[in-house]
Amino acid sequence: MSRISFIGLGNMGKPMAQNLLKAGHELTVFDLAPAAVQALVDAGAKSAGSALQSVQGVDAVISMLPASRHVEGLYLGDEGLLQRIAPGTLVLECSTIAPESARKVAAAARERGIRMIDAPVSGGTGGAVAGTLTFIVGGAAADLDEAMPYLEKMGRNIFHAGDSGAGQVAKICNNMLLGILMAGTSEALALGVANGLDPKVLSDIMAKSSGRNWATELYNPWPGVMPDVPASKGYAGGFGVDLMLKDLGLAAEAALHSGASTPLGELARNLYSLHSAGGSGGLDFSSIVNLYQRESSRG
Numbered sequence: 323m324s325r326i327s328f329i330g331l332g333n334m335g336k337p338m339a340q341n342l343l344k345a346g347h348e349l350t351v352f353d354l355a356p357a358a359v360q361a362l363v364d365a366g367a368k369s370a371g372s373a374l375q376s377v378q379g380v381d382a383v384i385s386m387l388p389a390s391r392h393v394e395g396l397y398l399g400d401e402g403l404l405q406r407i408a409p410g411t412l413v414l415e416c417s418t419i420a421p422e423s424a425r426k427v428a429a430a431a432r433e434r435g436i437r438m439i440d441a442p443v444s445g446g447t448g449g450a451v452a453g454t455l456t457f458i459v460g461g462a463a464a465d466l467d468e469a470m471p472y473l474e475k476m477g478r479n480i481f482h483a484g485d486s487g488a489g490q491v492a493k494i495c496n497n498m499l500l501g502i503l504m505a506g507t508s509e510a511l512a513l514g515v516a517n518g519l520d521p522k523v524l525s526d527i528m529a530k531s532s533g534r535n536w537a538t539e540l541y542n543p544w545p546g547v548m549p550d551v552p553a554s555k556g557y558a559g560g561f562g563v564d565l566m567l568k569d570l571g572l573a574a575e576a577a578l579h580s581g582a583s584t585p586l587g588e589l590a591r592n593l594y595s596l597h598s599a600g601g602s603g604g605l606d607f608s609s610i611v612n613l614y615q616r617e618s619s620r621g
């Protein structure tokens with residue numbers, strides 16, 4: 323069993339760390355929030371006084387932080403973790419961040435002889451708890467092979483997208499499509515309802531027709547159409563509007579950086595931004611349908 327430093331014990335990091343503990347690994351954990359650390363200590367982890375202390379004598383470091391600035395702040399600079407992690411150590415950076423940030427940190431790690439993969443996840447908090455996340459990895463194939471025993475304890479599907487940063491690019495592309503298809507499905511449902519259709523009947527038709535997609539099959543945004551989805555529970559839980567907005571912002575940045583055109587991604591970003599500004603940032607992202615419901619009820 324390995325000794326692992328796990329940094330960032332929020333909604334995702336906490337259950338991921340718990341699954342590694344259950345698998346018998348020895349964890350030293352750190353988070354800026356003491357309560358988050360305590361929950362892991364109660365589950366059998368060791369607490370470190372700082373991120374720097376957590377990486378002493380470990381075989382691997384795993385981080386799960388909010389955004390690029392937190393990841394760069396943690397690893398880079400004179401006080402950064404890369405100054406303290408032993409050469410040869412494997413780092414699994416699982417946060418969703420800009421591909422440029424992932425490449426920058428991985429390059430700095432390489433200079434110090436530290437091996438780093440970007441391994442953002444898909445599957446949400448439910449997947450993190452169940453240990454069924456999808457990991458989308460960027461980095462050297464040999465490093466992914468070595469990370470596999472850890473990733474397999476936290477996830478079910480593990481993909482190698484390419485070199486450093488490629489995991490982030492693939493994750494951003496997927497979530498941009500998700501944002502667009504959820505808005506599109508909401509728009510189609512609202513149009514049908516505004517024209518007298520029952521949303522359940524229309525959903526059944528679309529789920530077996532060419533408009534079929536992940537939202538019509540598994541995550542319908544209209545309240546009451548499907549049981550056990552956020553739409554039928556007041557849009558609680560699930561994947562937050564603000565997290566979707568963050569990922570659409572990363573897609574916009576990546577498009578700007580590469581000169582790619584993402585007009586639908588930009589439109590979706592504006593829709594979720596408007597929705598968030600209206601006070602819905604904490605709701606599940608399928609609540610984007612509320613924007614259309616308000617619009618159609620005015621007519």
Ligand code: NAD
Nearest residue numbers: 330331332333334335353354355387388392417418446447
């Ligand atoms: P979160 O805000 O719940 O947790 C982040 C944790 O990091 C917090 O506990 C915070 O205290 C800690 N932290 C921040 N800076 C730190 C530092 N310098 N040192 C130590 N700890 C620090 O976020 P989350 O929902 O767990 O998401 C984490 C990452 O996973 C994000 O990049 C997010 O985009 C991605 N993600 C989230 C979901 C989801 O459904 N929540 C799904 C897929 C991917």
